[in-house]
Amino acid sequence: MNAPVKIETTLKDWETDQEVRWCPGCGDYAILKAVQRTLPQLGADPANTVFISGIGCSSRFPYYVESYGFHTIHGRAPAFATGAKLANPDLDIWLVTGDGDGLSIGGNHLMHVLRRNVNMQIMLFNNEIYGLTKGQASPTSREGTKSPSTPIGSYDHPARPAAFALGAGARFVGRGFDVSKNLPDVLKAAHAHQGAAFIEIFQNCIVYNKDVFNDFAAPKGAEDQQLWLENGQPMLFAGGAKGIALNHDTLSLEVVDVTDGDWEAAKVIVHDVTNRSIAHMLVEMPFGPFPMALGVLYDDPRPTFEAAAMAEKAAASEGKEANLAKLLGKGQTWTVSGTAQDPV
Secondary structure, three states, X not given: OOOOOOOOOOHHHHEOOOOOOOOOOOHHHHHHXXXXXXXHHHOOOHHHXXXXXXXXOHHHHHHHXXXXXXXXXXXXXXXXXXXXXXXXXXXXXXXXXXXXXXXXXXXXXXXXXXXXXXXXXXXXXXXXXXXXXXXXXXXXOOOOOOEOOEOOOOOOOOOOHHHHHHHOOOOEEEEEEOOOOOHHHHHHXXXXXXXXXXXXXXXXXXXXXXXXXXXXXXXXXXXXXEEXXXXXXXXXXXXXXXXXXXXXXXXXXXXXXXXXXXXXXXOEOEOOOOOHHHHHHHHHOOEOOEOEEEEEEEEOOOOOHHHHHHHHHHHHHOOOOOOHHHHHOOOOOOOOOXXXXXXX
C-alpha cells in the first residue's frame, strides 16, 4: 500500500453545509469538533477519507464531515468498511458506531473487523442507552437502569466495550470522553496505529441518560477520578497523590497512596501499551474503588487483513496472463448457434 500523502487543511475544510441535527447539549457535538480539529493535524485528505456508520444518533456523523461518507444499515458498518478497505486499501477509513448499533445487532460484525485487524479507526460512542429509539436500555446500560424497556430497572449485566474489543483480538484499544481536551490525542494515536484501532468514547445523552458519566467525565471537578495513561509513564491520578500498583500475591491491581511524589516507593506501575495482560486488568477495573482508565490502554500492531489479502492476490496472479477470453474458453465449452424458434 502507498503511504497517504499529507495535505494542509483547516477546521473549515472538514465542516459541511448540513444542519447538525442532534439534541442541544448532546455529547456528539463535542466529539464531532474533536474529530474535525484532529483531521488537519493528521494531514488527512478529504478526497481520501471515508466515514462509515450504521444506525443511531452517532451514525449521523458522515453527514457532518466534508469527506466521503456512507450511512449504512443497523450494525453492518464494519462489513461495509471492510469491503471498502479491500477495494481500495489506500483509503483512510473511520467507522462510527454506538453502544446499541455496535454491541447489539452489530456485535458479530464488530468482533470480526477487530479480529481480522482491518486498518481503520473505530469510534464507539457509548452513552449507555438507546437514544434514537427513545431511551430503551442498551447492551451497556447499568444494572438498575430504568427505561421504557426496563421500567422497574434493568437486571441485565452490561457489556464492557473495551473488554469486548480486547477479547475479540483488537491490537489497539483506547478510551476517552466527549468533552475531554485529551480526546484528540487518543484519536491521533489510533490513526497512527496500523490495524483496527478501537476507541470507546463516553458520550453524554442529554435527554435519556443525562450526566451518567459525571462522576469521572464532568467538564470540571472529576479530574481526580481519571487515570490518563501514557506509555512509559507511571499510572498516577488525583494530582499524583495516588497510583495503580500490581499486587503480586493476588495478581490484581490496587490503588496505593503516593507520598512526596515517590511513586517508585509506592510500587506504581509504569504503563506499557504492549502489555495485554495489564490492559485487560485496566478495562475491568470497577469504577468507584478505582479511577476510570483513559487514553491508550493497548497498542501492539500486527500485519493487517488487507495487506494479507493484497499479498495473496499478488501471489495468485504472478506469472499469469490477464486474458478473459482465454479463461472463458478453458476446459469444456459448447458453441450455441441459431435461435429459440430455430435451434441448430
